[in-house]
Amino acid sequence: MKMSDSAIVATGIGKTFNGNTDNAVVALDGIDLTVEPGEFVSLIGPSGCGKSTMLRVFGDLISPTEGTVEVFGKSAAQARLDRDYGMAFQKAGLFDWRKVSANIELPLELAGWSKDRRSYRSAEMLSLVKLQEFADHYPWQLSGGMQQRVAIARALSFEPKLLLMDEPFGALDEMTREHMQVELLRIYEQLGTTVVFVTHSIPEAAFLSDRVVVLSPRPGRIHSIIDVDLGKRDENTRESAEFFAMTTEVREALRSVEAMS
Amino acid sequence: MKSRLAPIWPPIVVGVLFMALWEGMVRLLDVKEFLLPKPSSIVQAVGDQWTPLRIAGWETGKTAVVGLLIGVIAGALLALVVSRFGWLRGSVTPLAVALNATPIIALAPIFNAWFGITDFRSNAAVVIVVVFFPVFINTGKGLSEVEPNQIELMRSLAASETTVLRMVRIPNALPFFLTSLRLAAPLSVIAAIVAEYFGGPQNRLGPFITQNASFSRYANAWAAIVVASAIGLALFAASALVEKLAMPWKRPESITA
Ligand SMILES: Nc1ncnc2c1ncn2[C@@H]1O[C@H](COP(=O)(O)OP(=O)(O)O)[C@@H](O)[C@H]1O
Ligand SMILES: [Mg+2]
Numbered sequence: 107m108k109m110s111d112s113a114i115v116a117t118g119i120g121k122t123f124n125g126n127t128d129n130a131v132v133a134l135d136g137i138d139l140t141v142e143p144g145e146f147v148s149l150i151g152p153s154g155c156g157k158s159t160m161l162r163v164f165g166d167l168i169s170p171t172e173g174t175v176e177v178f179g180k181s182a183a184q185a186r187l188d189r190d191y192g193m194a195f196q197k198a199g200l201f202d203w204r205k206v207s208a209n210i211e212l213p214l215e216l217a218g219w220s221k222d223r224r225s226y227r228s229a230e231m232l233s234l235v236k237l238q239e240f241a242d243h244y245p246w247q248l249s250g251g252m253q254q255r256v257a258i259a260r261a262l263s264f265e266p267k268l269l270l271m272d273e274p275f276g277a278l279d280e281m282t283r284e285h286m287q288v289e290l291l292r293i294y295e296q297l298g299t300t301v302v303f304v305t306h307s308i309p310e311a312a313f314l315s316d317r318v319v320v321l322s323p324r325p326g327r328i329h330s331i332i333d334v335d336l337g338k339r340d341e342n343t344r345e346s347a348e349f350f351a352m353t354t355e356v357r358e359a360l361r362s363v364e365a366m367s
Numbered sequence: 368m369k370s371r372l373a374p375i376w377p378p379i380v381v382g383v384l385f386m387a388l389w390e391g392m393v394r395l396l397d398v399k400e401f402l403l404p405k406p407s408s409i410v411q412a413v414g415d416q417w418t419p420l421r422i423a424g425w426e427t428g429k430t431a432v433v434g435l436l437i438g439v440i441a442g443a444l445l446a447l448v449v450s451r452f453g454w455l456r457g458s459v460t461p462l463a464v465a466l467n468a469t470p471i472i473a474l475a476p477i478f479n480a481w482f483g484i485t486d487f488r489s490n491a492a493v494v495i496v497v498v499f500f501p502v503f504i505n506t507g508k509g510l511s512e513v514e515p516n517q518i519e520l521m522r523s524l525a526a527s528e529t530t531v532l533r534m535v536r537i538p539n540a541l542p543f544f545l546t547s548l549r550l551a552a553p554l555s556v557i558a559a560i561v562a563e564y565f566g567g568p569q570n571r572l573g574p575f576i577t578q579n580a581s582f583s584r585y586a587n588a589w590a591a592i593v594v595a596s597a598i599g600l601a602l603f604a605a606s607a608l609v610e611k612l613a614m615p616w617k618r619p620e621s622i623t624a
Binding site for chain 1: 514519523525526530534614616618
């Protein structure tokens with residue numbers, strides 16, 4: 107196999123939980139997926155189809171029972187040790203006892219940055235997510251949307267090469283969610299990272315992605331991959347005919363997944 | 368920022384009303400002193416017996432505080448060790464939960480045999496054991512009940528288990544630990560006195576209560592109970608203060624008694 111320049115090369119990934127027991131679950135089967143540097147790829151599919159499992163396999167939080175994952179030409183385990191991953195989840199998961207700035211600085215602390223460099227960077231990240239005046243607040247003093255922005259700032263603070271996000275906006279109300287999508291795209295374009303984004307929202311996947319990977323359940327397989335090209339996106343994009351066409355295409359793929367199962 | 372503790376006046380008003388009712392009922396129904404002394408007689412007994420009560424209170428308080436400190440430190444340390452070594456968790460924690468459900472105070476006579484019937488250590492040992500379990504169990508809960516996503520985040524950042532313990536588990540356990548401390552503080556006074564009923568040195572609140580009761584000097588016995596309550600309240604207040612100071616990040620209304 108040639109060493110690739112791709113961000114992720116997943117080959118023949120399978121994951122069975124509780125193998126060799128009565129309650130074995132085949133969460134993933136035969137997943138082949140390549141993600142190029144700078145790409146924004148969404149994973150969508152019915153609940154329980156293996157989206158989170160796939161993301162965790164990419165991030166070396168669980169190991170696949172079959173197949174290999176290569177991240178920037180090395181093993182996923184090595185990529186994790188090299189701190190190539192930034193992660194964000196549905197729950198912001200901020201640490202209660204750390205002020206907002208200290209939450210953002212956590213990855214930098216782990217990477218051994220000096221205090222000066224850390225506070226300089228957390229100030230930068232706070233202005234990126236437009237929360238400058240909240241540096242010294244504790245997480246409970248922030249709304250859900252603001253907490254999620256801090257979690258994203260934390261995930262990006264050390265400029266990871268690959269951002270893995272598991273339904274990061276799933277708990278937000280619709281308006282906040284749309285606002286956060288625009289913010290995420292702005293930051294993504296500014297930093298030029300690669301993103302794998304799990305969602306169960308059709309418009310979200312269509313709005314954010316370069317490609318939408320549609321998964322079918324039991325066992326989790328790739329049903330289809332939809333290319334999206336909406337150009338530069340803003341709030342008006344949501345009302346455009348192209349956007350409507352994209353959501354329709356994703357919706358029909360999901361319907362045929364439903365019909366299969 | 369607003370005061371983090373509930374206003375102090377309502378319970379005091381209710382307490383004073385309760386005392387007045389007590390005093391009134393005892394006088395009105397002519398209840399015998401040996402059944403229930405009047406609050407005024409108890410207050411007078413506190414005054415009359417002040418010197419022996421002060422000495423006994425000081426000694427019993429020392430037993431409670433020494434036992435409390437040792438029990439709390441031992442409970443927290445063992446919880447840390449158990450959380451660091453996963454294979455211990457499955458065996459030690461259920462055992463501790465089971466032991467915590469047993470009447471540990473019944474060990475008092477056995478500690479008398481171990482340390483000597485007049486030795487203060489036999490009383491302190493009861494306090495240690497009584498305090499140890501709630502602290503161990505609660506702290507252990509706090510160390511293990513971390514949001515799974517937070518652990519995943521730390522792992523994705525290549526943090527070692529020791530780093531996770533230091534940066535996530537220990538701060539996560541702090542509220543659990545401090546709550547258990549607040550529960551253990553008054554418990555330590557109860558344990559000390561009950562242990563003293565079974566033996567130990569004589570100049571303590573426990574023997575003071577049993578001796579005065581056996582001579583039918585019930586107001587004196589009640590006076591000792593008042594002193595014991597004051598010690599318990601003082602320890603409770605001190606641990607509530609520690610709780611407040613140690614967690615500046617806490618949402619104000621989330622600290623309640
Ligand atoms: N740790 C686990 N142990 C056993 N089964 C699991 C585990 N994690 C996920 N599964 C199962 O794998 C399947 C896929 O789960 P998941 O990846 O969380 O789906 P999704 O994120 O798409 O909703 C589900 O059937 C789920 O029950
Ligand atoms: Mg999921």
